[in-house]
Amino acid sequence: MPDLPSQPEIRENLAGAARSEIDRLLVPLLVAIETLSLISRHADPMEFDAVMDAVGRPDDVLRLALDDRGVGEGEAGDAFEAVRTASDSALTAFEGLRAAVPRGVDPRAIFKALRHLPRAQEALYPLAAFHPAVNRFFLDPAVRGSAEAVARSAQPARGDMTGVIHRENDPGTRGGFSMYVPEYYVADRAWPLVVALHGGSGHGRGFLWSWLRDARSFGAIVVAPTATGPTWALMGEDTDTPNLKRILAHVQDRWHVDPSRMLMTGMSDGGTFCYVSGLEADSPFTHLAPVSATFHPLMAAMADENRVQDLPIHIVHGALDWMFPVEVARQTQERLAAVGADVTYREIEDLSHCYPREVNAVLLDWIGRG
16 A cells, blocks of 8 residues: 555645635635546555545545635636636545445446546636646646746647647547647747547547646647547558547648657557557657556567667556556567667556656656757
């Protein structure tokens, strides 16, 4: 069982100086969202009841703040509505997680509840441009103390050129994409690109938030496509690779992408599709980073010999993965190295079948930060 930060520790790390009555609601909301992120990172079904006990009940604090009639009085504008919408999504997530505990090992109920986490983040993010606490919240802890990083991030999006952008990617739709371009983007230099593929039955609009904080902190463009089907085209006709090429062409046409720093990464089925698509001879990606993925030996045997030679591949896997046992990842490293790939292998001792957001900064260092 991981040693998770307590609610007071999280509160101390996130709370900014109070600016108005709305902060009485904002502080417990930030604590609740960060706690949900911790739960998402440590959501091992075999230990889930212990995880929920360890994080306490920050949702109760948030609910009490919402019930306080003094909170937000006279502030019923866009800011309060954003905080209220984000709070409702966070509380819905906690309700689903608490309902999942008595069911025993039911990862579907856990993952379903956690889909409300990115909805809370998406609702809250517009406040980052003018609220210091929200601005810092959407930065990596390593740079929250940097006056330069805080200042450059505290600016509004510029139309459809910077900030969070969605293209035909409403919830429930397939084949579109969401993306994030740092608000301080300038076209006179080339930017690293991360194409991040969601897991099975997931959606790019939600998975974008697994990467936004790091892209915003360290300077990268992130594209989170949605598969054309219920999951990525791992068998049968590949309708996803042509769609990814279409999306990539659109991004490269509008933004200055560094062709030497183009990372394809993904979680679970998305990670497996990194192998399926990324090992093709004409793949444009310079680096691959499958996370918590599986791999069939035929993928190495069928990979284009010239493509795989010295290709940088960074495998990330959890020692506690219950869906794709870690032995598969260890064997994948050996097989890819044997056919000439430049393989980095990272095994995380306390990781189950979850997305480890802490590897994002590592991967950006690996390809070269902005």
